[in-house]
Amino acid sequence: MSTTFTADELNDVLPALNRFALSLTRNEDAAHDLVQDSVERALMKSEYYEPGTNFRSWMFTLCKRLFLNQVRKQKSRGVNVEISDAPQQKIAADAPQDVILECNEMLDCFDKLPKRDRVVLSLIVIEGMKYEEAAKRLRVPVGTVRSRLSRARSRLKEMTAEWAAYRKEPLGDANSAAQIA
Incomplete structure (x- = not known):
């Protein structure tokens, strides 16, 4: 040059x-x-x-x-900051109770899924594997992974919708709420 x-x-x-x-x-x-x-x-x-x-x-x-x-x-x-220089309140913050509740509900729903669904969701959604990688690991065709993932997502969505509906149910009037307590 x-x-x-x-x-x-x-x-x-x-x-x-x-x-x-x-x-x-x-x-x-x-x-x-x-x-x-x-x-x-x-x-x-x-x-x-x-x-x-x-x-x-x-x-x-x-x-x-x-x-x-x-x-x-x-x-x-974004800006890179050394972990020792970062303010402690920015590193870890207490989650509001409703977020903790939702996370716990999601974990409960996830645990209630069949093992096949949990495995495929873990590989693809949590670990971020590609369909082909998950198929190799599970020793099944890619189409099988996709259909299992679709069914797992549908089941999880149904289960979480039930939880959401349960949380939003009205308790009735104040007198019936007082009687429960």
Whole structure:
């Protein structure tokens, strides 16, 4: 790979590029990483640089585009935080009682399913296996896995619907509720 710019040109622009990266990232380590990524990109894409044009401007454009790409990635992935730096209330929070109840009801329904249904649901839904992987593990055709999964989901949906209907039943008027208590 032949470069169309010299090492001297690159070395001349590095201090300004470092300041520019620092102004973008507002973090010294991140700025150094950004400059390094920019130099790497410049060397890989050197054939796109046109000799005689403003090399500094070309490097700043590379740096800015890399920075914007990183920002877009961070938006979609979220911010990484060391576990020791994270606030404890953000790591674990008490679940509201209704969520705990629903989870327990779902587990009860899951336990009442036939073993075949529990196994196929565990492999595909919980472990995230593909149909083909589950079929190999269960030593059955892929179509069988799909039909078992469909039936298991239907049964689970029926069972949870019964629980939901039970929870939403009215208790009657206040007098009958008082008599129960």
